[in-house]
Amino acid sequence: MHHASYAEKYRPAAYADIIGQETAVEEVKRFLKEFPKRKGLILHGPAGTGKTSLALAAAKESNYEILELNASDLRNRAKLEQIVKPAAEQKSLFKKGKILLMDEVDGVTGTDIGGVPELVRILGTTKYPMIMTCNDVWQSKLSPLRSKCKMVEMKALPLSTIITILRDVAQKENLDKEISFFSQLAIKSQGDLRAALNDLQSHFHEDSVVDVTEKRDVEQSIFNILRKLFKERGDFLGLFDTTKLSLDEIFLWIEENIPREYRNEALARAYYALGNADVFRGRIYKDQSWRFLIYQNIFQSAGISYAKKVPVQNFTKYEAPKRILKIWLNNQKTMQKKTIAKKYARMVHCSMKRTMRDFDLLRPVFKKESVQKQLKFSPEEIEFLAK
């Protein structure tokens, strides 16, 4: 079968293929098991986190038929009454049950007059579970649905999960790339797997020459930024507008290269400024106080530039950030360590994090056969401990 996009081609077919959303998967399973305790479920979260995939996988796993309406369909009252309502009340033709999937309900707008109230009515009478997806569940027009439905959040996928999936897909497509390439796509995706897969695909079809030029363009622009910040003295408040890279990506580039440029007092002042930028970024994350963005911006531009007393003119070789990559590689290596810690932590009423910290102390204990049996270690875990 030919698929237009990787995102479609590699859409997970089973629960087990949905990576990094274990809680959401459990919640959907439970919802279907307990139906009709609750008739509707809303999967909400950022784009590309697997909302639609999860709904489709649920139908497959339960051997249910699926009736799907998405934003491309007109979903006004008449249409819903004509299509969804009968489906919700009639028996499925061939299979035991069905799932009504209303994809992207936040897209039910303007022209879909009476759409949301009709969905609420259908929820009242449906004989089948209804799953809805949306990005922002808190908008007011969805409030009548919220009170009637179970809500399950799907989070942006962690970097390491996206890298793992990208590598996996690339391997299946015989696409040979460096690990740093995947990590760059993953950073750029900001947790949106679909975007990452689309990027991956575009790189596959592109001529490799184009690929290199684009990379060179981005690097050129970031190198220019770094040169200005590190060599000259100035406010440079609009400087970051000249690149496609996000403020957080630039942050990593600056962090990597401060010690390649600055020494002693300038080094300390530059890191202090970057630390300030990070403190404000922390406040943005914690309280969604986006007005602090300007402070992050100033500290990581003017703060870095004025860390030195006088401009410099020598040549410095800048390097791409390596930290994220190192963390990811390490995660791969310590997968077993984590699963061991998880099993142990559950047994002894303590956190996995704490167990990870005490891992070396506990290692002789984990090596005992009786303990391994009690904690049901897998062969891989036992092998990891033997190393």
Add this chain to the structure above:
Amino acid sequence: MTQTEIWTEKYRPTKFENVVGQHEIIKRIKSLVQAMNIPHFMFAGPAGTGKSTLALIIVKELFGEHWKENYIELNASDERGIDVIRQKVKDFARTKALKNVPFKVIFLDEADALTREAQQALRRTMENYTNTCRFILSCNYSTKLIEPIQSRCVMFRFKLLEKKDISEVMKKISEKENLKLTPDAFDAIYEASEGDCRRAINLIQATAAISMDINSDMISMISASAKPAGIKVVLDYALAGDFINARDKLLDVMLRESVSGSDVIKAIQKEIWTLQIEPEIKVRLTEKTGETEFRMIEGSDEFVQLQALLASFVLAGQGKAI
């Protein structure tokens, strides 16, 4: 019941009488439990001082054989988002207690790791389900919990265990497991445990895996092999002015040992006093270290704050003002 092979579990006290230390707290809690009605509790204090143990004893005393159906335990440092509160906690809290028991108990361990958003959700849940459910929150620092949660709980502050407490536990274990401990082994275990009973028990079990006769040298060897090594190397590079190597080594240590930024800060703070530098500079570096710990809580990227601290060590190494 099958006997567990893990000593922290095997020797976890199951009755108030068997808990070491924390006598005042136990006296007060016991009288509340006997009245069969408890408020929400907050247990604040360092790790390994009996917070989880007491929570378990409380539910066993309250619910007898039905404690398992009416109790859940969640660890907020592993699941720190709002989802845990919205789903697991709420689902458990809103259903009625089973088997003629007046309410259920939720033990939320390391509650100070919850995000603010999750804490807000928790606060509402505590209010709404007060009839069916009691909370026991444990935390290292009560100040990391929002005020409205603190004010809904009766607070108990747990202290680090003293040497006699740790030694009592060690003595009991060595008798049951047929271990022979030299007198100085007790000192060494207490030193290495830093008043954390879980660590002490882990340490003695790890050592016992090698030998049944245990002396202080063996304890020191085992505990040293398990310490986040390499922080000294990191600081030495920084003091010598080699920032890039210091940074690389720091990341290696953190990844290899799975230590967090705050663990590194603790190790650095201790290490400062063993360095060959002027005492005045040690004081300045300690100030910087404390400042860094504070900024790490505020910021989003611990490693950046640690790099800023290393830059101060570079200056210190050259006798410059920090």
